[in-house]
Amino acid sequence: MSAILTPRQAEELNKAIIAYLTVSSLPESANALRQEIKIGDNFDDATRKKYEGLLEKKWTSVVRLQKKIMEQESTITRLQSELDSATPTSLARRNQDPASWLPRSPARHTLQSHRNPITCVAFHPIFSSLASGSEDTTIKIWDWELGELERTVKGHTKGVLDVDFGGPRGGTLLASCSSDLTIKLWDPSDEYKNIRTLPGHDHSVSAVRFIPSGAAGAPSSGNLLASASRDKTIRIWDVTTGYCVKTIRGHADWVRDVSASFDGRWLLSAGNDQTARLWDSASGDPKATFLGHEHVIECCTFAPPAAYEHLAGLAGLKKAPPASSSGEFLATGSRDKTIKIWDGRGTLIKTLVGHDNWVRGLVFHPGGKYLISVGDDKTMRCWDLTQEGKCVKTLDEAHGHFVSCIRWAPSRTKEPAATNGDTNGQVNGVSAKGPDAVAATKASINCVIATGSVDLNVRVFAS
Numbered sequence: 001m002s003a004i005l006t007p008r009q010a011e012e013l014n015k016a017i018i019a020y021l022t023v024s025s026l027p028e029s030a031n032a033l034r035q036e037i038k039i040g041d042n043f044d045d046a047t048r049k050k051y052e053g054l055l056e057k058k059w060t061s062v063v064r065l066q067k068k069i070m071e072q073e074s075t076i077t078r079l080q081s082e083l084d085s086a087t088p089t090s091l092a093r094r095n096q097d098p099a100s101w102l103p104r105s106p107a108r109h110t111l112q113s114h115r116n117p118i119t120c121v122a123f124h125p126i127f128s129s130l131a132s133g134s135e136d137t138t139i140k141i142w143d144w145e146l147g148e149l150e151r152t153v154k155g156h157t158k159g160v161l162d163v164d165f166g167g168p169r170g171g172t173l174l175a176s177c178s179s180d181l182t183i184k185l186w187d188p189s190d191e192y193k194n195i196r197t198l199p200g201h202d203h204s205v206s207a208v209r210f211i212p213s214g215a216a217g218a219p220s221s222g223n224l225l226a227s228a229s230r231d232k233t234i235r236i237w238d239v240t241t242g243y244c245v246k247t248i249r250g251h252a253d254w255v256r257d258v259s260a261s262f263d264g265r266w267l268l269s270a271g272n273d274q275t276a277r278l279w280d281s282a283s284g285d286p287k288a289t290f291l292g293h294e295h296v297i298e299c300c301t302f303a304p305p306a307a308y309e310h311l312a313g314l315a316g317l318k319k320a321p322p323a324s325s326s327g328e329f330l331a332t333g334s335r336d337k338t339i340k341i342w343d344g345r346g347t348l349i350k351t352l353v354g355h356d357n358w359v360r361g362l363v364f365h366p367g368g369k370y371l372i373s374v375g376d377d378k379t380m381r382c383w384d385l386t387q388e389g390k391c392v393k394t395l396d397e398a399h400g401h402f403v404s405c406i407r408w409a410p411s412r413t414k415e416p417a418a419t420n421g422d423t424n425g426q427v428n429g430v431s432a433k434g435p436d437a438v439a440a441t442k443a444s445i446n447c448v449i450a451t452g453s454v455d456l457n458v459r460v461f462a463s
Contacts, residue, residue: 099367103461109147118452133160166210177205306368333359
């Protein structure tokens with residue numbers, strides 16, 4: 001004891017033990033210790049009261065500190081892992097450069113109100129509104145900046161499977177689709193009044209996406225909406241008339257997801273037949289079929305032009321396609337636990353392995369360097385396209401249950417820019433006019449991600 005405690009510390013410990021034994025009704029043990037250490041009459045009632053409870057306090061403090069130390073060691077290990085996998089670029093000015101921003105735990109807001117699993121989320125292109133759809137048949141509108149529920153939108157009679165903002169220029173609409181076989185259009189400027197219901201699909205409608213129109217860099221002004229269904233078809237609707245203008249057939253099973261290129265020229269679909277397919281949105285003709293997954297494909301998305309230079313390197317190309325060209329690269333996520341990156345001709349470029357369960361959602365970073373995924377392993381994973389798709393960051397407990405969906409908030413620019421019909425929030429219409437355009441895109445990136453889960457929570461990750 002003398003090697004560890006000073007004489008004064010040893011004396012205080014002995015007095016604390018005697019006080020503890022006395023209070024614990026162990027007088028014989030207390031007297032034996034007093035005689036053995038020869039403390040004698042120096043230990044009176046006043047001294048006992050002074051040392052009462054001291055031993056217990058010290059003991060609980062040590063346990064609490066040990067727990068804190070273990071938590072800190074865990075945090076250090078995680079941060080060291082992030083540091084080891086970070087690139088020099090991401091370390092330099094990581095907080096200042098939106099193009100290198102990645103989501104971090106904890107989430108800024110955890111939004112709670114749904115009574116059944118959340119299936120989809122979508123950001124309003126202008127305001128700080130976030131829509132979430134659920135198996136509880138409702139759509140909830142949140143202010144994602146404040147973390148507050150604004151309203152609950154009711155109308156569907158079965159679970160809501162997808163939502164998307166878009167529509168005619170100057171008249172943003174919210175589209176939703178459901179297991180009740182319908183698509184509904186809601187007007188955010190009129191308290192989310194249901195202005196139109198689009199019947200026509202013969203089974204559950206799995207996904208809806210507005211289709212932008214116009215050349216790259218032009219404002220998104222499309223009146224068209226694409227939908228994917230369990231009836232094996234993709235339908236294109238005119239939201240101003242409510243008519244179905246085209247039905248695209250080709251999938252052999254349930255079509256789970258649909259996405260539009262930034263200029264609206266191409267549609268990408270994927271589903272239970274384990275294929276993804278690229279279509280000409282004007283004619284409905286197939287351009288390419290993507291074969292390689294070994295299970296249902298849950299999600300698909302186009303890569304933004306900002307990612308072309310990195311994906312061109314992955315594909316072994318000496319020169320990246322022009323930023324004005326759409327449908328050059330895309331990604332799919334599957335129940336086979338993998339993510340596959342393809343070129344627009346159907347060639348597999350890279351398979352990303354890391355998820356321990358179904359991959360349920362994908363979004364490209366607007367800056368072009370990363371692909372972010374979520375899945376039923378409860379994680380969010382960030383893949384670095386500049387490091388051949390290496391997983392450089394994992395949020396292990398993004399949610400407490402399966403993570404069903406992910407969206408990136410639309411980028412905000414002073415000049416009008418086309419947003420991806422996928423509404424992953426990228427400003428994808430980067431004009432091919434050199435570094436100034438790219439710099440403008442980086443400056444406009446809105447570093448906000450929303451996810452939804454079977455745990456009934458919507459989470460907002462923001463810088």
